[in-house]
Amino acid sequence: MQGRELLAHWMKQLGMQVRVDAAGNLIGRLEGLDPHRPALVTGSHLDTVPTGGRFDGALGVLAGLEACRALQDQGLRLRHGIELIAFADEESTMVGCKGLAGTASDDPGSYATSNGQPIQDNLARIGGHWPSLASARRSDEAYAAFLELHVEQGGVLEQRGDAIGVVEGVVGQRRFSINVKGQANHAGTTPMGLRQDALVAASRIVLAVEAMASRHPGDPVATVGRLEVWPNAANVVPGAVALTVDLRDVDPAVLDQLVEELMQQVENIGAETGCPIAVDPQFSVDPTPADAVVMATIAEAAADLGLSHSHLPSRASHDAQEVGRRWPMGMIFVPSRGGLSHSAAEFTSDEQCWAGTSVLLETLLRLDRQLP
Template identity: 70%
Template sequence: MVLSAPGSQTLAPTAQLKRPSVNAVRLLASLEAMAEVGLQPDGSICRRGFSAEDRQGRELLSEWLIDAGMSLRIDAAGNLIGRLEGSEPNLPALVSGSHLDTVPTGGRYDGTLGVLAGLELVRCLKDASLQLRHPFELIVFADEESTMVGCKGMAGTASGDPSDYTTSNGDPIERNLARLGGDWERLTTAARSDDAIAAFLELHVEQGAVLEQRGDSIGVVQGVVGQRRFTIRVCGQANHAGTTPMDQRQDALVAAAQVVLAVQTMALEHPGDPVATVGRFEVWPNAANVVPGEVQCSVDLRDLDPEVLASLSAQLEERLASIAEASGCSVTMEPQFSVDPTPAAPLLMEAIAASASALGFSHSALPSRASHDAQELGRRWPMGMVFVPSHRGLSHSAAEYTSLEQCVAGTSVLLEAFLRLDAQLSG
């Protein structure tokens, strides 16, 4: 059977199997070679989804996967899928993967480490002449940084309306998918069946500073947080900055400043550890000698618990009403989008933690506050994520850095976790 994400099964002690080990020199060489694809003068990486650089990176990886003994295919959602058959090929697949596309000034580890760790896993199995019981698949998901069409297509959650996809190059999603070998007209065929996948594990750099501050080598991800995003519009009265007395103003910017502080206070005071951000801010008429008449800003709420997100949203609405009454301004709140949290499967969290302990790596649990391909896969199949530290919490920039030792640690835990799951999961 295929495990359900909230299942109550536990892992038995791992059988004494021949354990392959990660080749650090080989992993580094792969990371450095892939970093050359889309390398910018400032040291950042630019492989936007569907771009020539994105395709070049996928072609390079394809060569490596074939050399490692994997069969390759591209599904209708543009996902590049490498498969290594198991000794019991009718079992559901153990799956890993991430993405190779980047933001305009990306780093060399975001997404890429997860893909190349999966490649190293296959190479390690080949080195040790070891075959898993389950088939193993490594997936490069299409366009994670923009549309997430790849992971959503595989999970069966992708929209069938092309206008719902805002691509980084501005081209229609139909044309972009064709560039990768996908097929918009057959997008629904990318959705896998319930019994196709036994478990999905993704290795990723944390993109935050929690593990570094804790001094831990490995993060056992509890799940990917949900998001609620709103547009807040504050409407007052634009007026002359010199001739309008202070007690006769409807200053939209002053009211909006109270919104910003209310958002921060709301998150700090809430039990647990939610985050709330005002990240976009626009003022009209934005002139030095005019009392601001209108402000528009964004509010981004994130937490792993859907009840916390609902509570924060309700609190935000109440605080906006109070600010409107006190300021004399109109304050409205318009939902932009809502993404539900995806919890990690307890069984997979246990496998990751046990693997880290067995290999002597310190570890702790934390949520992922950024979206990942695992978020969509986890809506259908048991999902787990392994985090490794990001120096100073920097990501999506040339300054993104995870040491080779940390990359090897994460890859080793990923490999060990899959070996444990392969030995324990039933068909």
């Protein structure tokens, strides 16, 4: 709350109109020369995960504030208004960006909050209002484009030696819970040929998941992130295994292909091992592509500023994922040292933050000239 209050204070110092919408988003607006034009929007989130770092989310908010400050210092007033948004609860429920985009559920029980408190109470604590959540939805005509500066949260830019990442889109996700049923039995007295080992079948699924993503054209990722073995005893042949499979790619067709291949692999492994295998979908999130014009403008801004850049997808969810379902979206990545994020060791240098902020400001200026 102190961070939000300080940000609101800084917004007001810049002469911004400041408000909190029903979804808990803190919004500051600099009016443009033509108040009837749709606004250019930038921002990110201020919340973080336990033991998280200083840059995830906060960089995008403060960079947007600095871009607005630079415009004020230079006496520049854009044709479009600018809105700076600190979205509510990105790390948990994403109620802020979903509320703004009109994709938020109206069922309070569907929100798994990080503190275990009802979503209604959490919103009230930051100035939101659950009964009026639908009022946070903005009209199609409200915004011209959305830009989010964010740390990469991975090691690709650092490996490439690039200062700026031009994000192609936010990946979609398909997640499954898989349960393998074998037969628990004595580890010493059960011959290898007579075993129905659930862990052997599950291990083959793990290897199949890794192999299908590695050999697939493009750059999808596939992860078995949880594995539970029963009875999990040293002298017992495993009788059951539960695991999760997470598939991600920016292309929905690739996701569909990965899902189809996963199902075929599971069917084959079940038949070959004699272990019944059940696959249950947990959730499905569609990719959000970046807008071609916004993406090209980011790349041009970086090039003209003399900053090396390359294209890459975002494999983590961001506020831009939901906002981009309604309005043209673009994301700017800056490097994360060692690829670390969601960690106290998360770090991006002052120079890298400056580079990202400069590209953000230059992109806003160019979009103001280009967009109606």
